[in-house]
Amino acid sequence: MSYPQLQALDLSQHYGPTPALDHLSITIDRGESVAIMGPSGSGKTTLLHALAGIDVAQSGEVIFHGADRPVSIHALSSEQRADVRLRHFGFVFQQGLMLSELTVVENVALPLMLCGVDRASAQQTVSAWLNRLGLAGMEDRRLGELSGGQAQRVAVARAQVCGPDVVFADEPTGALDSVTSGEVLHALLESSAEHGTTLVVVTHDESVAARCGRTVRLRDGQVVSDTAVTGVMAP
């Protein structure tokens, strides 16, 4: 039995005459790992931004099914959407979204502290996550002192630390070599699978898509194929 986590209904978004989303509808179930693929300009990132409430599409609706009642993301104010992102979503983007001034432990603890967890408890939780992701001993380092792979694993820790319902990843391995890319993807998939977190990954990389349970392909803002991957490789 599957339960919907996110529903995009008839989304449309144009940048000038270019359609980024063209009456697109899609449902993502709880605990699914979905790869969104397509050529440049097909609308992948616009769709991710709309699903995560980062931006609001010009028309259509996004429904988020959390633990309580369903929420229409597009009906919320900017600050309400920020609150939904903080409490229910995690993010792993290519550029990391980290603050260069903060240390590793402070960066990862930030969402917890924003949720009201006190600093000491937040840093304890973070240490456990950093241990799990092979980042023990790096708590006090700055991002500039980490390799690309380490920085992305920090991003994975930050995305997962609050126990989100959904993790959104936009080209999470885009700037990494194949070995490091595999390690980061492993960390992302394993942590999501373990906590039953829904994972939405925008990627150009077929090998990333191959490790997700479902692949949605876009072209000109429309879904051109939506396939469940059988025999998904274990994380």
Place this chain on the structure above:
Amino acid sequence: MLPLPVVALFARKSIRDVRSWLLPVGAYALVSGLLVSVIAGVVMYWQLEFAEPTMGFTYRMLSSVALFILALPLINLASAAARLSTRRKDARLSGLRLVGASSWTLRALVLGEAISQAVAGVILGGGLYALLVPLLGQLHVDGRQVGAVAMVLPVPAILLCWLLLVLLAAVSSALGLRRVAISPLAVRTRRDVPSMHWIRLAIAVVAILAVVALWRQFINGPEIVVAMVACGLLFGVPMLAMSLAGPWIVGRSARRMQRTARTPERLIAARTLLADPRAAWRQLQSVVLLAFVAVTVGGGLAVMAQGQGQPGVEHLVTDMRTGAILTVLYGFFTVACAVLIDQMASIADRREVWANLHLLGMPVSSIDRVRRLTVTRPMFALLLVAVGSAVIVQAPVLGAGVLFSPVSVAGAIVVATLGVAMVPLASRLTSRSLATTVRAPAVAQDL
């Protein structure tokens, strides 16, 4: 060398991008209006006929002291405007570099743009000065209203002020560009942050002790020497000491905030300050000077209030009080304008950081609090040290002032508090701009 059409294209694009020039031009207009009105005020004192001719020297000397005090806030404001005009050109510059423009050509383009913005701004500032003239003409000096005509500066003097500002803009921009590395792929600003050594504090303490010692040496000398030395020693040396210790104090205060931070806002603000304590000091150094002046002059005026009404100096104390209030408030207003300009520039420069925090779910109000903490926290730390130093250096005068005229001392505290309050207010005025910038739709780069 780039062909002329490319330069013209660069200029056209710059003009069309209203947001990129509106703020620098407005900033230069503000600097120009304030500077010319301050110079006009000083010149007015030098040209005024006094009922008691011997008082002319005193008034002229006091007006020069006021100019000396206001010089630093005005230079800070002009520098903030200059920094603003050389920012945010990354994409256009790297694009031009990619099509073959030399590094020197790009620097010339940026410098040319900064100078043209400065020229436009200072001329617009003439309008602001014209608006201020009738207001300043209401001032009473030596028992009579000075009138608007006395506040009108001759045209060559105005042109000279404008020329100085444009030169300052050119020099500041050229210095700022030394830190910019231009490659075909990107334009980067180097940030070298030297550590804040305790030796700075040690030198500052020695300098303050030297002031106390020298003051005692010169206090019995001829009147003019006492006045000159007093001005240099009482304001110059403590400011030099503070400029050595200032960044260190900002760093220490930020370190403490980082260690004890219980909220994400305080943690991020502390880390931001620790990353570049000099930037915060640069923005706030005039606050220190003005607070020092407010305490010193407040105490002095309280003592002088005893002599009010004596023949020949009937109006001196009243005029000095008016002048001191105007100088301090004008100075704080100038600092507030510089903070406003720096904050607007910082919102644009750090747009990505703020947008990323909002993307993670941080409310705009919290982001705004981070930004404001990076102004208020170092400001209060510096004020504590500045006021403390002033109280130590001026202890006898202040003590006497409190005894003879507590109301005057209380008045000085009220004026200083009003002045200080302008700075966080200026920072708060930019909150709307932050909200607009953070909430702007993130245009998906890859759609």
